[in-house]
Structures are given as C-alpha cells and as structure tokens.
Amino acid sequence: MRSGAGAARFRPLVRxxxxxxxxxxxxxxxxxxxxxxxxxxxxxxxxxxxGHPAHHAVLAVPGGGAQLWAGGHIPDGLAARLAAxxxxxxxxxxxxxxxxxxxxxxxxxxxxxAVELSCVPSHLVPAGVRAAGAPAPGGEAGQVVRxxxxxxxxxxxxxxxxxxxxxxxxxxxxxxxPWALAHHGGRVLALxxxxxxxxxxxxxxVWTHPDARRRGWASAVTAAWAxxxxxxxxxxYSTTRDNRSSRHVAAxxxxxxxxRLWKLSRPGRSGEHRERPWQA
Numbered sequence: 001m002r003s004g005a006g007a008a009r010f011r012p013l014v015r016x017x018x019x020x021x022x023x024x025x026x027x028x029x030x031x032x033x034x035x036x037x038x039x040x041x042x043x044x045x046x047x048x049x050x051g052h053p054a055h056h057a058v059l060a061v062p063g064g065g066a067q068l069w070a071g072g073h074i075p076d077g078l079a080a081r082l083a084a085x086x087x088x089x090x091x092x093x094x095x096x097x098x099x100x101x102x103x104x105x106x107x108x109x110x111x112x113x114a115v116e117l118s119c120v121p122s123h124l125v126p127a128g129v130r131a132a133g134a135p136a137p138g139g140e141a142g143q144v145v146r147x148x149x150x151x152x153x154x155x156x157x158x159x160x161x162x163x164x165x166x167x168x169x170x171x172x173x174x175x176x177x178p179w180a181l182a183h184h185g186g187r188v189l190a191l192x193x194x195x196x197x198x199x200x201x202x203x204x205x206v207w208t209h210p211d212a213r214r215r216g217w218a219s220a221v222t223a224a225w226a227x228x229x230x231x232x233x234x235x236x237y238s239t240t241r242d243n244r245s246s247r248h249v250a251a252x253x254x255x256x257x258x259x260r261l262w263k264l265s266r267p268g269r270s271g272e273h274r275e276r277p278w279q280a
Contacts, residue, residue, distance in 0.1 A: 030062040034259045036200040037122055037236050038069060041273040045072045054269035056108050056115060059101050061088055062259035081107050101262045108264055118263045118270040123255035125204065125226045125235035142184035144220050146228040147174050158186050162207060177278040180224035182217045190217035192225035196273050201234040206249065213245060219252045
C-alpha cells in the first residue's frame with residue numbers, strides 16, 4: 001500500500017476501537033488510510049472533530065478496528081456520549097449497520113432531530129492498478145486519454161450535459177486535478193476525475209455515458225486516472241451500497257475494500273464533502 005505525503009500530520013481521533021495487538025502478522029492496519037480518507041473528504045479541526053457541518057458523525061468500520069468522528073458542531077456533552085458507545089471489534093465490515101451506528105443515531109436524534117443514515121463502501125486504489133490497467137473494453141471502439149497526454153486538453157470533445165461549460169473548460173485545462181476519459185468521434189464515453197483531494201489523498205469520481213455502460217470503459221478510465229497522478233498520495237474509490245454499476249467497477253479492477261463509512265448526516269446532505277482547489 002502506498003502512503004500519502006501527509007501521513008505524519010494526523011490530528012487526534014475522537015475514539016478508536018480495539019485492534020489486534022500483533023502488528024507483525026496479517027494485513028496492514030487500515031486505520032491510517034481510513035483517517036487519510038476522512039481528512040480528505042471532510043477534514044478535522046484541532047480537536048479531531050469533523051470539519052464539515054453536513055455530518056453529525058462518521059463511524060468507519062474496516063477489517064481491523066472501528067473509528068468514530070463527531071462533528072465539530074456537536075455539543076461537547078453529546079460528543080462525549082457518542083465517544084462512549086462501544087465500537088465494533090476487528091471483524092470484517094458487514095452490509096448492515098452495526099449496533100454502534102444505530103446507538104449513535106439514537107443519541108443524535110434525541111438531541112438534534114432527524115438524522116439521515118448512509119453507508120459508503122470505500123476502496124483503496126492500489127499501486128498495482130496503476131501498472132496493470134483495466135480489462136480491455138469491449139463493444140464500441142474508443143480511445144482513452146489522460147490529462148497529461150500531449151494535446152489532451154484541446155480535443156474536440158462534446159461536453160457531457162452533466163458538466164457546466166466553465167467547469168468543463170477548467171477540467172480539460174487540468175485546473176480541477178488529474179482526469180482520464182474515453183472518447184469516440186468527439187463523444188465522451190466515460191470520465192474519471194478528481195472531485196476532492198488533499199495532501200492526505202484523493203477521491204475518484206466516475207461518470208459513464210448511458211449508452212456506453214457495461215462495456216469496461218469506467219474501469220479503463222479509473223485505472224488511467226490512477227496512473228496519471230503526479231505523486232504517491234493514497235487514492236480512494238468510494239461508492240454507495242445501492243450503486244451496482246459503481247460497485248461492479250471496483251470489483252472488476254479488484255480494488256480492496258478499505259472500510260465502510262457510516263455517515264450520520266443532516267437530512268438531504270449526506271453526499272457533501274469539502275470543496276478544495278486542486279493542488280499538485
């Protein structure tokens with residue numbers, strides 16, 4: 001596993017659950033990478049609290065010790081009660097919310113009202129994906145290009161309707177971070193870009209044209225995106241439990257499951273993360 005440039009800068013956590021004391025056996029401890037992703041998506045304040053007001057708490061359940069972050073806006077007494085909730089042990093994360101998540105939701109709703117519960121299966125994009133690439137796409141012919149390929153930003157591409165004109169121009173100019181796309185005849189088949197990044201890591205964002213789905217293009221551009229990164233910060237691929245297409249991409253690339261991030265959020269704001277200008 002790669003480690004990010006900011007690995008030594010982590011602030012204290014609100015709470016960490018038990019882990020196997022034998023650190024010489026088994027897979028590497030996933031908790032530093034989970035902390036890197038939380039820091040990238042939402043940031044933390046000097047107390048180790050979540051830096052985004054949309055989320056009351058996040059409980060990360062990896063295969064080796066759960067971690068809990070309370071929101072920076074949460075009253076101290078409530079944050080202390082959340083921290084006292086027993087966390088899951090080192091068992092592999094399951095599809096259903098653990099008791100700790102349900103207990104935290106109960107505590108939050110008692111004081112703050114309705115809470116939206118959501119789950120983000122988070123995958124690590126390992127170094128091997130950069131080298132090996134993705135399975136060869138089938139069906140429609142096309143070409144995969146990266147943002148750092150000569151002339152990539154000047155390709156005569158038809159802007160996907162989901163992108164605003166100014167954002168699309170900034171993307172192609174490299175102002176929004178690394179990207180990779182597949183195109184054919186000026187039409188964008190699939191795109192992987194960088195919706196959020198920090199010195200701790202970066203997230204993959206993937207869009208596929210409805211007519212080009214299930215042909216391997218999302219996997220191809222995700223691998224190309226990873227190979228385009230100018231440094232070795234950790235790269236993450238997150239999805240939702242209900243997004244079968246996105247989960248299929250993770251499976252096709254063989255991305256290891258890092259953790260399930262259980263978010264307890266303000267209603268209607270569960271998908272929000274920090275907005276940051278791209279910095280190489």
